[in-house]
Amino acid sequence: MKKKRNGTFSIRLSNLSRHNFFYIDHKFPLLGHIAFGIIDRGTNLLQVRPTSLCPLSCIFCSVDAGPLSKTRATEYIVDIEHLTKWFSQVAEYKGEKVQAHIDAAGDPLTHPKIVELVKKLRKIKFTGTISMETHGALLTIDMVNDLDDAGLDRLNLSIDALDPSLARRLAGADYYNIERVIKVARYVASSLKMDLLIAPVWVPGLNDEEIPRIIEFALEIGAGKRWPPLGIQKYEAHKYGRKPKGVKPIKWFEFYRRLEMWEQEYGVKLVLKPEDFGIKKAKRVPFSFRRGETARVKVVGPGWLRNEWLAVARNRLVSVVGVEGSPPVGRGMRVEIISVKDGIYLGAPL
């Protein structure tokens, strides 16, 4: 990463990952994959995933992202024009204003055209609130100014520790500069139209003492003008995620009990519900496959994780799992659809 004169970073994508890059253009559908495109979970919010890259390798990362990933084979970057077209179509189908939540199985700021994405989403008449999730490693004052002008309504910024050395340890990256992230956070809260939500991941035993400090910080800088100022996230051990040694996830009731104690201590809302963000159930794009059915798919590229291929069928993406070797691009194959959860399709070869 290199800082340019105008304060933005020029990212050499190859520095962010040892894996292959795959560019997703108009030839690919954008519903059906967890790592890129559009995800519809049956609400008035659509997740918009422009890239799977990440500059950090957080030691608790639920999706094993970043340069130190052990499970990934490919990182995807999506054409912005194509992504906004799909967002617009899905939002129109829902028949109401739809929130565009830009997130990633990585960090959306790694997309070189992230500001353009916000601009294009803003111009779509079905777009409601636009929010974006990031750990802020690539944030600069210039970038937040640009995102503000482009029409971003809320930045969900994950700050897991204010202490610089602990922040670097949690981020799994020596170059992670929490002091710069803090400076940008202060600037967003004090000087921009967009709102700021601070979203730490609480990793029990590692950053317990930092969470109250982060709550105080969010309140001090004036985060949360239109929405709650904090969204504390619970560390969970995921099948393909990173699991820090010696850390055991706490039980949900314990998590909420702790949040309630902090709510009382600081007089701030910490137990959050979808309604706090205006999220409600909405018409869902019908599933294109049923679990257990046999489908013919066409292999179109490399898979996201090892032993996967990327395939398409019925204008949807399908991840073919449990395969070996290079993807036989262009070849048709029969798969059994083994998962359709939230319109994300996994197929196993037959």
Ligand code: SF4
């Ligand atoms: S937690 Fe977020 S920022 Fe950290 S490695 Fe994972 S995707 Fe990247």
